[in-house]
Amino acid sequence: MIQLAVEEVTLQFGGVVALRDVNLQVEQGAIHAIIGPNGAGKTSLLNCISRLYHPTQGRIFFEGRDLTTFHPHKIAELGIARSFQNIELFRGMTVLDNLMLGRHVHLRSGVLSGGFYWGKSQREEIAHRAIVEDIIDFLEIEAIRKKTVGTLAYGLQKRVELGRALALEPRLLLLDEPMAGMNVEEKEDMARFILDINEERGITVALIEHDMGVVMDISDEVTVLDFGQIIGQGTPEEVRSDPNVISAYLGEQEVTFRPI
Amino acid sequence: MQSGIFHASYQKDMAFRHTPAQFIRLGLVLAFALIFPFLANNYYLTLANQIGVAAIGAIGLNLLTGFTGQISLGQGAFMAVGAYSSGLMAARLGLPWFVTIPLACLITAMVGALFGVPSLRLKGLYLAIATLAAQQIIEWLITHWDALTGGVEALVVPAPTLFGSAINTDFRFYWIILICLIGTTLFASNLLRSKVGRAFVAIRDQDIAAEVMGVNLFRYKLTAFAVSSFFVGLSGALTAHYRTIISWERFTLETSILFLAMIIIGGLGSISGSIYGAAFMTLLPAILSNLGRGLEDFVPAMARLIPFLQQAAFGLVIILFLIFEPEGIAKLWRDVKDYFRLWPFSY
Ligand SMILES: Nc1ncnc2c1ncn2[C@@H]1O[C@H](COP(=O)(O)OP(=O)(O)O)[C@@H](O)[C@H]1O
Ligand SMILES: [Mg+2]
Numbered sequence: 001m002i003q004l005a006v007e008e009v010t011l012q013f014g015g016v017v018a019l020r021d022v023n024l025q026v027e028q029g030a031i032h033a034i035i036g037p038n039g040a041g042k043t044s045l046l047n048c049i050s051r052l053y054h055p056t057q058g059r060i061f062f063e064g065r066d067l068t069t070f071h072p073h074k075i076a077e078l079g080i081a082r083s084f085q086n087i088e089l090f091r092g093m094t095v096l097d098n099l100m101l102g103r104h105v106h107l108r109s110g111v112l113s114g115g116f117y118w119g120k121s122q123r124e125e126i127a128h129r130a131i132v133e134d135i136i137d138f139l140e141i142e143a144i145r146k147k148t149v150g151t152l153a154y155g156l157q158k159r160v161e162l163g164r165a166l167a168l169e170p171r172l173l174l175l176d177e178p179m180a181g182m183n184v185e186e187k188e189d190m191a192r193f194i195l196d197i198n199e200e201r202g203i204t205v206a207l208i209e210h211d212m213g214v215v216m217d218i219s220d221e222v223t224v225l226d227f228g229q230i231i232g233q234g235t236p237e238e239v240r241s242d243p244n245v246i247s248a249y250l251g252e253q254e255v256t257f258r259p260i
Numbered sequence: 261m262q263s264g265i266f267h268a269s270y271q272k273d274m275a276f277r278h279t280p281a282q283f284i285r286l287g288l289v290l291a292f293a294l295i296f297p298f299l300a301n302n303y304y305l306t307l308a309n310q311i312g313v314a315a316i317g318a319i320g321l322n323l324l325t326g327f328t329g330q331i332s333l334g335q336g337a338f339m340a341v342g343a344y345s346s347g348l349m350a351a352r353l354g355l356p357w358f359v360t361i362p363l364a365c366l367i368t369a370m371v372g373a374l375f376g377v378p379s380l381r382l383k384g385l386y387l388a389i390a391t392l393a394a395q396q397i398i399e400w401l402i403t404h405w406d407a408l409t410g411g412v413e414a415l416v417v418p419a420p421t422l423f424g425s426a427i428n429t430d431f432r433f434y435w436i437i438l439i440c441l442i443g444t445t446l447f448a449s450n451l452l453r454s455k456v457g458r459a460f461v462a463i464r465d466q467d468i469a470a471e472v473m474g475v476n477l478f479r480y481k482l483t484a485f486a487v488s489s490f491f492v493g494l495s496g497a498l499t500a501h502y503r504t505i506i507s508w509e510r511f512t513l514e515t516s517i518l519f520l521a522m523i524i525i526g527g528l529g530s531i532s533g534s535i536y537g538a539a540f541m542t543l544l545p546a547i548l549s550n551l552g553r554g555l556e557d558f559v560p561a562m563a564r565l566i567p568f569l570q571q572a573a574f575g576l577v578i579i580l581f582l583i584f585e586p587e588g589i590a591k592l593w594r595d596v597k598d599y600f601r602l603w604p605f606s607y
Contacts, residue, residue, distance in 0.1 A: 050472050076474030090465035092529065093458070101462050105474035107455040111487060114454030115447040121454055122271075129270045168473065 003028040003204050004049070004172060009058035011044055011228075018044040020228045022058070026172070026221075031198050031205045033215045033236075036225035037248070042208045043085055045225070046174050050082055051075050062172065077105045081170035083161045085177045085208075091150035095141060095160050098149055099132040100125075102167025132167055139163050139193060155186040162193060166201075173197065175207040179214060187211065191218055216240065224248070276449060297434045305430035307546060309502060312437035314538035316444045317495030318522045319531055323448060324488035325520070326528035327457070329464030330379050330481060334372075334391040336515030337398035338489045342368040342496025343506050344402060344409055347417040350501070357420035357501050364497040365490045371398075372489020379481045395513055402508045414507040417500045433502050440498060441535075444491050448531050451487070460484050461529070521574070525581045527590030536589040544577065545570050 004026040011019040018041045026032045034042050047053040049060055051072040060067040062078055070078065081102070090098050107128060109121040136145055139159050144152060149160055158178060165173055178194065179187045191214050197203050209215050215222060216236040224232035224245050232238075232245040239245055297305060317339060324330050332338075346364035349355045355363075375394035382390050402409045409415065419428040420436070427433055451457045459480045462470035471477050500506050518541060526537020552566035585592055 052468065052472070071476075072471045073474050073476045076472065082472060084469065088466045088469040090462045090469070092465050093461055097458055097461070101458045101470070101473055101475075104455065104459060109455045111451065111456050111483060114456045115451040115487075117450035117454065125274060125454060126270050129274065133270070164473065 001028045002026070003063060004206065005061040006045070006049070007059050007061065009045070009048060009055045009060065011041070011048060011053060012056045017228050019048070019055070022228070022230055024223055024230065026204060026206050028204055029198070029202060030220040031194065031207070031218055032221045032223065033219035034206065034208045034223050034225060035210070035212070035215055040225040041228040042225055043176055046082060046176055046208065049080065049174060076168055079171040080174065081165035081168040082174035083165050083176055083178060085180065087154075087157045087161055089149045089157055089161055089164070092148065094146050094148055095136075095163075096132065096145045098160055098164050099135060099167045100128065102164040103128045103132065105168065135163050135166050138196070155182050158182065158190070162190075166197065170203060172204045172206065175205065177208050177210065179209060179211055187214060194218060274453070293438060297431050302430055305434060307542060309430055309433055309437050311539045311542045312441045313495055313498045313502065314522065314542055315535040316441055316498065317492050318519055318526065318534035318538045319444050319448050320488045320491030320495060321519050322523045322528065322531065322534045323460070323491070324484050326523050326530065327452065327464060328460040328481065328484040330376070330484060331384065331388040332391045332488075333388050333513065333516045333520075334375060334394035334398070335492060335519040336511040336513060337395040338368055338372055338492040339496030339499065339515065340398060340402055340508065340511035341371050342493030343500035343511065344415065345493070346497035347415050347500040347506060348409070350418055351416060361494065361497045361501070365493040368493025368496065369486040369490040372492070373482045373486040376482050376485025379485065380478045392513070395516060399508060399512065412508065414505050417504050417506065419504050420501050437498060437502070440494060444494065445531060445535070448491070452531070456480070456483065521578050525578065525588055527588030530588065530590035532593075533588050533590030536593070540589060544574065548573055
């Protein structure tokens with residue numbers, strides 16, 4: 001079943017065409033990688049799905065609903081969570097609070113019940129805290145749960161950001177370069193988390209990644225963007241041998257098809 | 261020596277206070293607050309009452325500026341809305357204070373939310389200018405809408421009465437202020453550990469990520485303005501009934517800036533810091549003028565210089581805090597506690 005369908009999406013910033021006639025279908029339950037050189041339009045595509053950008057043309061369907069008709073904050077309620085290329089955590093909050101904020105759409109308390117912290121609000125906090133603790137265990141970040149996020153190392157922050165997205169209990173998870181800037185060990189951990197999220201929790205994952213080794217290892221489907229256009233699509237094997245893709249990557253230093 | 265604080269249940273883990281030391285400290289503070297009015301003379305009671313009223317307003321402002329990240333220069337005007345709403349209802353309609361004060365808070369909350377609308381589009385300095393407009397508009401309305409407010413004339417507010425006796429001394433008013441301050445502190449602290457408060461802080465730290473996680477920015481920013489203004493209105497209403505005579509001059513832009521200074525010095529994004537900041541900014545001028553009077557005998561020119569020295573000292577203190585402890589008194593106090601928590605192994 002197709003969960004996410006991007007149809008004929010074009011996105012322009014003045015004269016810059018960030019995306020041109022992009023068609024993309026993400027299969028429910030898949031790990032779908034989006035690759036391409038810097039400036040290809042990958043982040044812009046995720047931003048269109050998150051409603052941070054509004055496509056100049058085209059529509060995006062998630063489980064049959066046209067996302068372009070929703071406000072940005074409604075996207076989370078539909079079941080889509082994401083991480084950002086440059087970590088966008090709530091730096092002044094603890095790890096726990098960042099994850100609890102991930103539960104925002106599932107919580108019901110308002111100003112009065114929160115301010116008085118009466119039965120309902122307190123019970124709710126405790127119930128959702130248990131869900132968040134599960135995620136903390138899963139990501140192995142127990143030791144830092146009370147730490148202020150701004151003080152954590154980069155790799156840990158990436159992990160916390162993944163945790164915040166998971167706390168939403170999404171059906172589709174969008175990850176923008178989840179392994180960028182990590183060492184090999186951290187990358188392996190992250191790859192394992194992504195696989196587990198996909199297999200154990202049944203969450204569809206669409207991820208942008210530069211490390212071809214990782215992409216080829218974990219993804220079911222790969223889409224290649226270049227200058228805002230899709231130049232290749234298919235299984236990792238198909239994409240790897242696609243002459244269009246190979247020529248687009250010729251001369252690219254940071255991206256190589258070397259398996260880890 | 262403690263190596264950390266561990267809890268058996270989430271409920272316990274989520275409580276405000278954990279260690280015996282924390283409970284003892286809370287007990288001591290409360291005991292002091294209860295005994296203080298019986299020991300203090302009128303001068304100190306007045307200071308305490310001023311601190312209490314300011315602390316409520318500072319907590320209100322901190323909710324908006326320190327926790328939600330929305331700078332407001334309209335504090336003075338919002339206090340005026342609270343003060344005049346409550347004062348006018350009591351003076352003109354003869355309603356009792358325990359009716360007019362809550363109503364005034366609600367009115368201020370609505371006015372605050374209204375002037376919070378630009379916050380959807382404006383951030384930082386631009387929002388500050390928009391709230392400055394709120395300050396000017398409200399000030400103008402108060403001084404020009406003579407029929408309602410009495411214009412530039414002072415408004416006389418009846419002293420509150422309870423069970424037939426007037427609450428017209430510092431000693432009696434102390435209890436009203438204390439109850440309001442405790443209520444404000446508890447409400448704000450609870451709010452901040454629940455859904456709404458987390459959304460506030462998330463908006464301050466990373467509004468786009470907050471929106472992506474499902475926070476309706478417009479709704480929560482307006483909520484922040486409303487909740488903040490509710491307590492700022494309370495501070496204003498208490499001022500009116502405590503002073504029993506108010507005029508617009510008490511609620512100018514200078515007041516707004518004074519309160520910003522309070523929360524910066526006390527600690528942005530800290531409830532207890534709001535109280536420390538209010539105490540500090542109330543006590544500093546008192547101490548300075550006492551010092552000045554003491555010096556007058558030796559330096560006769562002192563009498564003329566005091567006001568200038570006060571201003572200069574104010575500015576100096578703010579600058580020193582910004583440089584040496586940008587997180588305010590709350591952080592200083594945390595450091596002191598951390599030091600003693602590990603004492604005598606504090607290396
Ligand atoms: N907000 C924006 N305003 C103007 N141009 C933008 C904006 N966002 C992205 N772009 C442009 O769109 C193109 C694609 O950028 P991006 O989606 O970030 O690429 P990628 O994530 O693949 O590296 C770039 O040319 C970039 O400069
Ligand atoms: Mg990018």
